[in-house]
Amino acid sequence: MTTVKDRCPGCDGNEQDERYDELDKVIAEYKGKPGALIPVLHAAQKIFKYLPEEVQDYVARGLEMSPSEVYGVTTFYSFFSTTPQGEYKIGVCMGTACYVKGAGKLIEEIEKELGISVGETTPDEKFTLVQTRCIGACGLAPVLTVNDDVHGRLTPDEIPGILAKYRD
């Protein structure tokens, strides 16, 4: 069994990181079952917002799997992130319709406004910018999503207003 000290990377063992307690529950639920790794990683990402090395290592120990396999699965799926993700995920659609309708310009404007590149997260961990594949809203091209919200028929000058909505 891992001790509190093992569980709490970065602290000196005096604080109990409750997130690991939550993760323990998920591990206990799936341990020993076939295909346990992905649902556990899913839950871990929800709890910790992303999957740093320490969490992957913890999952490996909890499930008694080789850490090389946990790392392999984590890095294979684009859904799993090993870097902190923002509160809001901005997904700019790069499907054909959106592409020809100026999705590239939207990306440029967002990059300018937020000071980050595609794939990165703002330092205040508010926004992450990604490109997505076609989301099937071609009639509204060009489209971007902010978490579950869809914003369509956009022009670059509308970007600051949209971002402001989420800033408060």
Add this chain to the structure above:
Amino acid sequence: MVVNITINDQEFEVEEGKTILAVAQDLGIKIPKLCYLKDKNEIGACRVCIVEVAGNGYQPACTFPVTDGLEVKTNTPRLRELRRLNMELILANHPQDCLHCERSTNCELQSLAKELGVEEVRFSGETIDYELDDLTPSIVRDPNKCIQCRRCVSVCDKVQGVKALFPNHRGFDTLISPAFNKSLDEVACALCGQCIHACPVAAIKEKDSTEEVWEILNDEDKQVVVQVAPAVRVSLGEEFGLEPGTLVADKLVTACRRLGFDQVFDTVFGADLTIMEEGNELLARLEGEGPLPMLTSCSSGWIKYIEHFHSDFLPNLSSCKSPQQMFGAMAKSYYAETENINREDIVVVSIMPCTAKKFEAARTEMEVDGVRDVDHVITTREFAKMIKMAGIDFVNLPGEEFDAPLGITTGAGDIFGVTGGVMEAALRTVYEEVTGDELAKLKLTDVRGFDGVREASIELNGQEIKVAIINGLNNANEVLEAVKNGKKEYHFIEVMGCPGGCVGGGGQPIPTNDEIIAKRGAGLYSIDDKKKIRKSHQNPVINKIYNDYLKEPGSKKAHHLLHTTYKARDRY
């Protein structure tokens, strides 16, 4: 169930469910392949084995199962074109440095490119650019040469149960590496080197120690002695075109002398000594003086493995050093003293079939009074390299004998290199010591449900002694679990980390496969069969050493020189 299929317009009756490749192999029909490793890696990764399946386009033969009425073509102009194209794509992302690559002339990628008729690589662009991982004492990884076949992943996982390597990321960025792209030195790796045998190219190889050995051979002030492991003498010949299992001990000795070694000794002597110490230890434990089952401790990959993965069994390990280390300790004590040589002026080089032995020699515990037991370790392959570099015509060398005293050996020691050999050698001595009778040939039975595990029992003064013989680390894992759960009970277990034992070791000539391993093992048994003295306790030099120097097995001096300790390592 039998089905009818057509291959290259010929009809055959074959077993349903087998892959096209398996069926073709049975029928002697050649289909080129690269990422395929029988029973271990049949995943259709490289797409070299593609065949034309009527109504189903091009399919990889290694994964596609035969069904009734299947029509397959294995060699058409289009297939030849596609396979060549596939190779060009693989080569476009592979360093073009064949001329000075470790595996040049013995590389599956090189041979296949030739076989498929690749004459140019029409594609160029970004190539992978990763760092060399050379932090372990035994194994070096060069990810830039990796062709993503995943053979190493499969062997490390399925054969050795270690799973240190796994594919990461995807597409162009796919990288086969340890967790978090750490060095192998920073994760739980047994350093057994089976991944080297799995690798078709030079993406994984041993750490080269030949430079240091050349240097020390040139040092006039040092007495450089060499010890040679048993498994080397039945496999070295393969590096010079001889059949696996050819006995080349005599030529090997001559080669060592020509290279400049001052004394040519034999690790088999160390093996005889190990039997004395370990036999004594086993008897003591059978009397209740230590935990059972007792586990052998001569396989260094096994030691690293058990320290990582089953550290709760460390007390069960024999405290004996391995033959390599016992030899070194004696060379720098008994030999040094009787020859009046300063022990700091003796250098011990060992030639091993093993990559983990480089790690073992460097362990902090493996020294006595500030002097290392063994200074340099080279593999069978490195030794062959040195012989070639020195311009020695190995095959035509006259034969010579090992030097005395540390080159005087018995047949019991010779069989240390093959699975079952240590057990048999130990029991020959233990049985005779206890009963006064000679041990009849051990009757070994396969253990049902356990691959690569055999067991036997002998009667020692009314007590039934149950023994097990295991080769391959995953097999060891399963037996240890069974022992832990009370499902199996043994008194003494021999574990060799590599499939087949040391003859299949990570430092052995490439290729190493089941057939070749069997031939090498048979070679060692034949040496034993022909020897006059076949029991370690009848080695005259061993007896003299106990009389004059060590006093008795397990003595204080013996413990000081010939025994060691182990440490628990992290499993993750």
